[in-house]
Amino acid sequence: MDTINLDKPVVFNRKIVHIDMDAFYVSVEIRDNPSLANKPVAVGGKSDRRGVLSTCNYIARKYGVSSAMPTSVAKQKCPNLIVVPGRMDIYKAVSSQIKEIFELYTDKIEPLSLDEAYLDLTYSSKHKGSATLVAEEIRAEVYRKTKLTASAGIAPLKFLAKIASDQNKPNGQFTIAPEHVMDFIESLELRKIPGVGKVTQSKLKNLGFRTCGDIRQVDKHYIIDSLGKFGSILWDRCHGVDNRDVEVSRVRKSVGVERTFEHDMADKALLVSIIQEKLLPELERRAAPHLKVRKMNKLGVKVKFGDFQQTTKEKRSECIDLATIENLLDEALERGKGKAVRLLGLHIGLDAPNQHITQLRFPFD
Numbered sequence: 001m002d003t004i005n006l007d008k009p010v011v012f013n014r015k016i017v018h019i020d021m022d023a024f025y026v027s028v029e030i031r032d033n034p035s036l037a038n039k040p041v042a043v044g045g046k047s048d049r050r051g052v053l054s055t056c057n058y059i060a061r062k063y064g065v066s067s068a069m070p071t072s073v074a075k076q077k078c079p080n081l082i083v084v085p086g087r088m089d090i091y092k093a094v095s096s097q098i099k100e101i102f103e104l105y106t107d108k109i110e111p112l113s114l115d116e117a118y119l120d121l122t123y124s125s126k127h128k129g130s131a132t133l134v135a136e137e138i139r140a141e142v143y144r145k146t147k148l149t150a151s152a153g154i155a156p157l158k159f160l161a162k163i164a165s166d167q168n169k170p171n172g173q174f175t176i177a178p179e180h181v182m183d184f185i186e187s188l189e190l191r192k193i194p195g196v197g198k199v200t201q202s203k204l205k206n207l208g209f210r211t212c213g214d215i216r217q218v219d220k221h222y223i224i225d226s227l228g229k230f231g232s233i234l235w236d237r238c239h240g241v242d243n244r245d246v247e248v249s250r251v252r253k254s255v256g257v258e259r260t261f262e263h264d265m266a267d268k269a270l271l272v273s274i275i276q277e278k279l280l281p282e283l284e285r286r287a288a289p290h291l292k293v294r295k296m297n298k299l300g301v302k303v304k305f306g307d308f309q310q311t312t313k314e315k316r317s318e319c320i321d322l323a324t325i326e327n328l329l330d331e332a333l334e335r336g337k338g339k340a341v342r343l344l345g346l347h348i349g350l351d352a353p354n355q356h357i358t359q360l361r362f363p364f365d
Contacts, residue, residue, distance in 0.1 A: 016158055017154050017161060020115065020169075023170070036082060039082055042074060104141075138150075158244050195230060257282045258279075260343045264305075264306040287348055294350050299320060301313050306342050
């Protein structure tokens with residue numbers, strides 16, 4: 001049986017903070033338009049144009065509204081929902097402000113998106129090395145300068161810091177001290193571990209696993225056989241193993257484009273026309289700067305059908321080739337068994353660079 005050596009206590013000596021802005025896009029909109037306060041608000045596209053929500057505030061969430069939900073569905077759940085268009089330039093500017101605040105406390109920052117990031121405070125001397133107090137100060141400084149609230153999670157492991165930041169949302173924080181890590185993990189529900197989506201959660205439930213403690217009772221190879229590569233990661237997490245560092249630089253692994261249609265499309269010829277005239281030129285434009293310094297390793301097509309089921313077909317390729325794209329589209333459509341298409345996307349994979357690794361800019365562009 002592959003186990004962790006329980007005779008030798010695990011030493012947790014890192015201090016990692018995950019900071020997550022509360023309903024970021026919507027909070028910016030309410031800040032800039034106070035008349036929206038205390039109302040259900042979302043940022044997204046119009047319901048009559050197949051729009052999708054980017055995010056919503058906590059009032060809207062009480063009605064069952066969520067990010068990535070079609071605006072039309074959200075309106076059915078919450079008839080009084082106010083949907084405003086996004087202003088990405090404003091969100092990026094505010095995100096840059098927040099990054100500047102982070103830099104006052106550490107230079108080890110790993111942004112995950114415009115509104116969340118990991119900070120490594122292991123060697124911070126502020127507040128006598130208390131990451132909990134530093135996180136409180138950071139959140140207070142973010143509010144002072146932006147009038148926006150943030151939540152934080154503090155833990156010795158990255159995945160636990162991310163989970164902890166969700167414990168007392170909104171506008172709160174939660175600390176998992178080193179001496180409490182294993183007890184916290186023991187009763188932690190598997191669905192809360194990053195990477196455990198609905199499909200994996202259902203599979204785990206069918207196998208009789210609900211908490212990390214359940215996983216710790218079985219052999220690692222059984223979990224790997226049941227879940228594949230992710231099974232190894234899950235088993236490690238359940239045993240308090242997460243050796244990932246806060247990465248100051250990250251490397252893009254893919255480039256893609258996609259388009260959601262106003263009306264579902266079933267005509268393959270029309271889909272190919274959209275690929276040729278719209279998606280392919282945009283993909284080539286976005287990929288060009290990356291392909292100057294790195295090699296392409298795969299080509300893929302993503303299709304989301306009218307019932308929201310989606311499929312992705314990929315093939316190893318070193319060039320963007322229309323014939324290959326059409327073949328992949330055929331395979332994807334075949335999986336849909338005649339269903340009309342709601343969304344169509346193209347993407348390429350990129351080899352890991354040997355050099356030219358650039359500092360990730362915050363926010364993303």
